[in-house]
Amino acid sequence: MNSPAGRGKEAPRPYFFLSYAHTPRVNSRGAADPNLWVAKLYQDLCEAILQITDLPAGHPIGFMDRSMHQGQKWAERLSRELAGCRVFVPLYSPRYFKSEACGREWHLFTRRSVYQRRPTSERMTGIVPALWVPMDHYPLPRVAGELQFNHDSFGGDYAAEGLYALMKIAAFSSQYHTAVWRLAQRIVDVAEQTVIPAGQVLDFESQPSAFDPPDVADKVRISVYSYRQPELPPNRSGAWYGEQRTDWQPFRPDSGRPLAQDAADVARNMGFQPTVREFEEESEYLLTGERPSAPCVLLVDRWAFLDGRRVEAVRRLDRRNLGSVAIIEPWNREDQQSRDHERMLNDLGDSVLAVSRGALQKPSLRDDAAGGAPGSLEEFRGEMERAVMRACTAHEQHHRDRPTEPPEDRRPSIGP
Template structure:
């Protein structure tokens, strides 16, 4: 990316960039995309701004990232929009301030200079925050706290409940329209009262987050049990694999990045410090004394064809560490896996038998089979639940709960 490149002076500039944290789908097939509510808000804001201004037909009123795609083109597009937009609108939620991507967006915009067209008592920053949900019980990071934005000016119900509740609850319909109109007016006022020159298009992935990072972060280990592309069995194509076992990409073509990277981003967004390793690199440590931090094991069932390595997973299951949560990603669109589904299921049942009924020793697997997400969206939701299961068990262990030699009841106290 050309770090010195800016935007053409005559290029149309969107009024606002809507920055928000993507919400994962509920872990069920066919579940509605929860981010559609943010998309509706975006459309309503664009419509209101078109009514308020004389923006010509075809003028980019705003920008909202709907893709969730990773990679260079995705990052370049975000950087270009952040370098040219006139106002930055962060959509506040607890998930927002845990998102590294949102923190980078805030950082990139705030690097640009802001000049007020006329002196006023209020210092214009070019940032107009909006409440997606109430943040009353959450401490804002320093950069957000310094804005001292008066949310009450958009309406009492908005300030108390946030836009999501106003959209979902029919009784708040008029309050929602009032809040959107006032937010749109605020965006236009800031855009017209300030001069914010276009900025440089910088490398998005290398930017720091604007949000405060804790001095110490809770760790989460992400362990990958899969193949390298050169060690695959004859029945399996190399399409989903790479040079390292951590390069496994089970949800291609929907996601073309290693699954471990997606998992790390999710853990990081929850406030944890993730590490990614091949299962084989840390198997002996896991077997000896258990993980020193909560661990999520990503299991490729195809790797159970390797008897020696699958025996390590079987032994880990028998050690019964509650601080290890297992996810077995299963791409419904992977025809090769579907053709061998019975064989792969039998292999999995042999290595990780499901605990049922009166069986005293729980397995690493959940009885409900919830750890087999069939799509990348389902995986993101399941990853959050797996992190919470492992962390809950780890906290119980730290408080003097069941030791490693006794049976551990891993029925989660949080989530499904």
């Protein structure tokens, strides 16, 4: 893609693009969408901007991505909006600066030139940051740290608590409305004091993140224990499988790509560098040595437990009970074959993953309660994020607790 954003000289351009990190649900089922609070903020900003300006009916006020869907059309829409918006509003949170997608949004916007209509003491960038939560104790990436922006101008409670707290705590209601009003004013001021020509609509997925690259230690290994199509047992449909074991797609038709790619996207958006391999390629790494050198997430297809030749390696890994290896059993309750053989699959899982079950580390999306909601791709993404954090926390704890040997010249001597 390399076309101008505007469809004509007078094409309407939204005032702002709200850039935020999607928050997963608290649990797999029944929880409200936490991103609805961001949607309320977006709506309140749009209403305030309408009051401040003379925008006609039907003119786009802003843009907020309400979807987590990946794909070409989704990426094209983001690129088009970033190429045309007048102000970029990043919603600061620790999760925001871990998100590769948010880093790409920031990068695409800042490729555009910014011209000030009149000289001022403040250098305008077209970026108006907002605090979703306080960031005092979190290091900002260089591009954010270089911005000259005084958050205190939106109110002391806003600067201390962030917009999320002002929205959630009733006692802060008036402070929330004050912060939104001043944020809307700031967006309009920057839009009117600058000229930011429409940019090129570039390929979103190929853009780099504007944020500092993750530490080389921030790696997550994802392995998949499943089938290739030629390996399937007689009573299992091949619709969910491909040529490689990493091609497993348990959530078709909601997702037409391998689950491992969705898992890698989750880890990548958290700021990690994921690798994806078949379990058999990782088994020696996971089953030998003291501890894996990086946190791991194992995606388990319970149907593959029917393969007696391969299942012993998973059983051995379970007996090692490594906290830095998180095991997830994604399955789709819309998969009729899995529903028909649910008891058999549950028994297989219990026999192979006995240690994990005994530790009450219930695998994701396994519904033991009657009438529970079916597993879904959205639920998997939330569980994958939690699995990555569990594995990383255990991995870091192990390295903190491990005693270190003194240097050669400082080791105590032994013997006379």
